[in-house]
Amino acid sequence: MPTETDTITIAAIGDLHVTESSVAPYREMFAEIAKEAEILAEDIRTCDIPVLGVLGNHDYECGQPEKVCEILHGAGMTILDEQAVEIKGVGFAGVKGFMGGYGRGELAPFGEPIAKAFVDEAMNEARKLENGLRSLRTERSVAVLHYSPIPDTLEGEPGEIFQYLGSARLADAIDRFDHVKAVVHGHAHHGTYEGRTVRGTPVYNVAQFVVKPKFGRAYALLEV
Ligand SMILES: [Fe+2]
Numbered sequence: 246m247p248t249e250t251d252t253i254t255i256a257a258i259g260d261l262h263v264t265e266s267s268v269a270p271y272r273e274m275f276a277e278i279a280k281e282a283e284i285l286a287e288d289i290r291t292c293d294i295p296v297l298g299v300l301g302n303h304d305y306e307c308g309q310p311e312k313v314c315e316i317l318h319g320a321g322m323t324i325l326d327e328q329a330v331e332i333k334g335v336g337f338a339g340v341k342g343f344m345g346g347y348g349r350g351e352l353a354p355f356g357e358p359i360a361k362a363f364v365d366e367a368m369n370e371a372r373k374l375e376n377g378l379r380s381l382r383t384e385r386s387v388a389v390l391h392y393s394p395i396p397d398t399l400e401g402e403p404g405e406i407f408q409y410l411g412s413a414r415l416a417d418a419i420d421r422f423d424h425v426k427a428v429v430h431g432h433a434h435h436g437t438y439e440g441r442t443v444r445g446t447p448v449y450n451v452a453q454f455v456v457k458p459k460f461g462r463a464y465a466l467l468e469v
Pocket of ligand 1: 301302303391431432433
């Protein structure tokens with residue numbers, strides 16, 4: 246018999262909204278996340294050169310970015326984020342990045358907590374990128390992003406949405422280091438292939454929709 250001093254362990258979960266007519270309501274959601282990442286993972290497995298990258302905003306849509314990472318990692322892909330890697334003398338550091346804008350249009354951490362939280366997310370991503378780049382001991386490195394660090398490579402997108410396509414805070418982190426020789430990003434499907442940070446580091450928008458019309462293939466080749 247339990248006494249008054251015994252403790253119990255409770256498993257709690259809220260808001261699953263399952264109705265009488267629901268049949269395995271979450272199986273499909275989890276399977277869907279796994280399926281999309283697995284399709285990509287299957288293709289990555291056939292590549293015999295090192296594959297690395299960062300997640301994009303779409304990988305967060307199902308609320309399971311860790312699961313996506315796990316599947317891609319299982320296929321041999323390095324997801325950069327917190328850790329940087331060195332391949333044949335070239336360092337790679339990367340983060341997804343976040344939005345927030347550029348120059349005068351940059352959102353400041355002011356006022357409501359939610360506005361500050363939004364800016365915090367951009368600052369955190371920039372901080373992770375800076376830490377990754379700082380950890381590298383290579384003379385040449387590449388910064389890998391999803392969101393854009395500069396507005397130049399967004400040219401072609403509507404001006405009203407530039408602030409949702411990237412953050413200058415990412416470029417601030419990049420420009421602290423002489424060893425960054427190239428920056429790649431995506432996200433801006435209608436943007437421009439090439440631009441530069443304030444300090445002159447080349448930035449390439451390698452979204453396949455930008456690269457394909459330019460080179461006739463979905464990927465860009467960069468010499469670093
Ligand atoms: Fe995106």
